[in-house]
Amino acid sequence: MDYKSAGVDIEAGYKSVELMKEYVARTARPELLGGLGGFSGAFSMERFKDMEKPTLVSGTDGVGTKLKIAFLMDRHDTIGIDCVAMCVNDIACAGGEPLFFLDYIACGKNVPEKIADIVKGVAEGCVQAGAALIGGETAEMPGFYDIDEYDLAGFAVGIVDEKDMITGQDLAEDDVLIGIASSGIHSNGYSLVRKVFDMTPESLNVYYDALDAKLGDVLLRPTKIYVKALRSVKEAGVRIKACSHITGGGFYENVPRMLKEGTHAVIHTDSYPIPPIFRLLAKEGEIEEQMMYNTFNMGIGMILAVKQEDVDAAMKAVRKAGEYPYEIGKIVSGEKGVTLD
Numbered sequence: 001m002d003y004k005s006a007g008v009d010i011e012a013g014y015k016s017v018e019l020m021k022e023y024v025a026r027t028a029r030p031e032l033l034g035g036l037g038g039f040s041g042a043f044s045m046e047r048f049k050d051m052e053k054p055t056l057v058s059g060t061d062g063v064g065t066k067l068k069i070a071f072l073m074d075r076h077d078t079i080g081i082d083c084v085a086m087c088v089n090d091i092a093c094a095g096g097e098p099l100f101f102l103d104y105i106a107c108g109k110n111v112p113e114k115i116a117d118i119v120k121g122v123a124e125g126c127v128q129a130g131a132a133l134i135g136g137e138t139a140e141m142p143g144f145y146d147i148d149e150y151d152l153a154g155f156a157v158g159i160v161d162e163k164d165m166i167t168g169q170d171l172a173e174d175d176v177l178i179g180i181a182s183s184g185i186h187s188n189g190y191s192l193v194r195k196v197f198d199m200t201p202e203s204l205n206v207y208y209d210a211l212d213a214k215l216g217d218v219l220l221r222p223t224k225i226y227v228k229a230l231r232s233v234k235e236a237g238v239r240i241k242a243c244s245h246i247t248g249g250g251f252y253e254n255v256p257r258m259l260k261e262g263t264h265a266v267i268h269t270d271s272y273p274i275p276p277i278f279r280l281l282a283k284e285g286e287i288e289e290q291m292m293y294n295t296f297n298m299g300i301g302m303i304l305a306v307k308q309e310d311v312d313a314a315m316k317a318v319r320k321a322g323e324y325p326y327e328i329g330k331i332v333s334g335e336k337g338v339t340l341d
Contacts, residue, residue: 012110012111012112012140013110013138013140015112016110016112016115016116016138017036017037018112019112019113019115019116020036020115020116020119020120020123021036023116023119023120023122023123023124023133024036024119024123024133026123026124026126026127027101027123027126027127027131027132027133028132029043029099029100029130029131029132030047031043031044031045031046031047031099031132032044032100032132032134036135038135040135041100041102041134041135042134043099043100043132043134045159048159051159051161052161052162052163053161053162053163054159054160054161054162055096055159055160055161055162055165056157056158056159057091057094057095057096057157057158057159057160057165058091058155058156058157058158059086059087059088059089059090059091059155059156059158060087060153060154060155060156061083061086061087061090061153061154062083062086062151062152062153062154063079063082063083063086063152063153063187064187064188064190064191065190065191065194066079066082066185066187066190066219066220067079067149067150067151067152068190068194068199069190069194069199069204069216069219069220070220071148071149072199072200072201072204072216073201073204073205073216073220074201075220076114076117076118076121077117077118077120077121078121078124078220078221078222079118079121079152079220079222080103080118080119080120080121080122080123080124080125080152081121081122081124081125081128081222081223081225082121082125082186082187082222082223083103083121083122083125083152083153083154084101084122084125084126084128084129084131084154084156084225085125085129085186085187085222085223085224085225086154086187086223086247087101087154087155087156088101088125088129088131088156088158088225088227089223089224089225089226089227089245089301089302090245091156091157091158091227092158092226092227092230092231092243092245093166093230093243093244093245093302094158094160094165094166094243095160095164095165095166095230095234095240095243096158096159096160096165097130097158097159097160097227097231098129098130098131098156098157098158098227099131099132099156099157099158099159100131100132100133100134100156100157101122101125101126101129101131101132101133101134101154101155101156102133102134102135102136102137102154102155102156103119103122103133103136103137103152103153103154104136104137104139104151104152104153104154104155105118105119105136105137105138105139105150105151105152106138106139106141106144106145106150106151107138107139107140107141107145107149107150107151108140108141108142108143108144108145108146108147108148108149108150109140109142109147109148110138110140114150115138118150118152119133119136121222122136122154125222125225128225128227128228129156129225129227130227130228131156131158164234166240166241166242166243167242168241168242168243168258168259168260168305169260170241171241171242171258171259171260171263171305171331172241172263172331173263173331173332173333174308174330174331174332175241175242175305175306175307175308175330175331176305176306176307176308176311176327176329176330176331177265177267177303177304177305177327177328177329177330177331178303178304178305178306178311178314178315178318178325178326178327178328179267179271179272179300179302179303179325179326179327179328180224180226180229180300180301180302180303180304180318180323180324180325180326181224181272181273181299181300181301181323181324181325181326182223182224182246182275182297182299182300182301183221183222183223183224183301184218184219184221184275184277185218185219185221185277185278185296185297186223186224186247186297186301187223187247188247188248188249188250188295188296188297189248189250189295189296190219192281192285192287192295193219193281195285196281196284196285196287197215197284203215204216204219208280210276210279210280211276211277211280212276218277219277223301224301224302224323226245226301226302226323228321228322229302229317229318229321229322229323230243230302230304231321232317232318232320232321233304233306233314233317233318235317236313236314236316236317236320237313238306238310238313238314238317239306239307239310240304240305240306240314241305241306241307242258242259242260242304242305243258243302243303243304243305244257244258244302244303245301245302246297246298246300246301246302246303247297248295249294249295250292250293250294250295250296250297250298251267251293251294251297251298251300251338251340252290252293252294252338253294255267255303255338256336256337256338258303258305259331259336259337260336261336262333262334262336263331263332263333263334263336264331264332264333264334264335264336264337264338264339265329265330265331265332265337265338265339266329266330266331266332266338266339266341267328267329267338267339267340267341268328268329268341269293269298269340269341271326271327271328271329272299272300272326272328273299274298274299275299278292278296278298278299281296293340300326300328303328305331311327315327
């Protein structure tokens with residue numbers, strides 16, 4: 001009896017590490033100390049010692065049941081982008097610069113090529129965010145996960161000077177809300193999505209005229225990473241007064257999180273284009289509008305609040321970063337919450 005006969009292939013683990021090295025190398029930052037394979041990752045903070053009050057910010061998350069789509073389509077090279085996005089977008093929301101990322105993959109069977117594909121996506125997400133992929137763990141857990149399934153989670157650390165943190169505390173009436181377009185569903189609401197559509201490889205490969213694409217391709221589109229867009233706004237000299245990453249819970253849960261007491265957000269739902277996938281979901285699933293906005297991002301992945309006089313500069317900066325901004329609403333006085341009209 002040995003470990004391999006129990007379902008854990010140590011040699012496959014070694015091969016996975018070898019295959020992923022080239023992807024990890026793409027994410028290197030000057031502050032990174034040491035290489036892949038140690039017991040821990042080291043990152044120098046020397047460059048940030050001139051900040052007045054250097055403050056670490058962190059984020060951790062997973063991809064959720066969107067993974068089920070990847071399993072069915074046997075496509076694993078983009079799901080890692082989602083994992084990184086879910087973590088670093090939260091850091092960016094606080095005004096932070098992501099520094100490094102760690103991933104955790106748990107699987108029923110270590111297939112080195114599949115693990116490398118997952119890490120390829122993680123590395124691409126790190127490149128988009130400007131973060132170093134400093135380490136990770138691949139755990140082969142036979143009997144706990146099905147042989148063709150895995151889970152993926154991540155953890156990111158960033159830094160911000162305390163004076164530059166986005167807290168919402170100076171939010172005021174008549175501040176303008178700018179929404180930045182999402183790429184689609186991102187990584188939330190897939191338990192509902194999987195109830196609406198038939199989840200088979202055949203159904204996911206059906207082409208929909210309304211989507212101008214195959215259903216599975218649309219459902220697997222990676223989550224947008226907004227780090228560069230928010231950095232561009234800051235570099236344009238615009239103070240982001242409050243920020244919300246629209247994830248699970250949609251508008252109704254996430255928008256109030258950016259508000260201080262005594263402020264209320266008003267969002268005009270006709271102020272930006274809603275991607276076709278959401279209209280198809282609502283139609284096929286007979287989902288009421290309120291539930292759609294309480295579950296999905298509905299085409300807006302990040303919301304920023306800025307002064308009226310800063311709107312043009314902020315919109316220009318977001319476009320410069322390659323994203324699509326829309327003026328979607330404003331801040332009014334009132335009970336902390338959000339109104340969609």
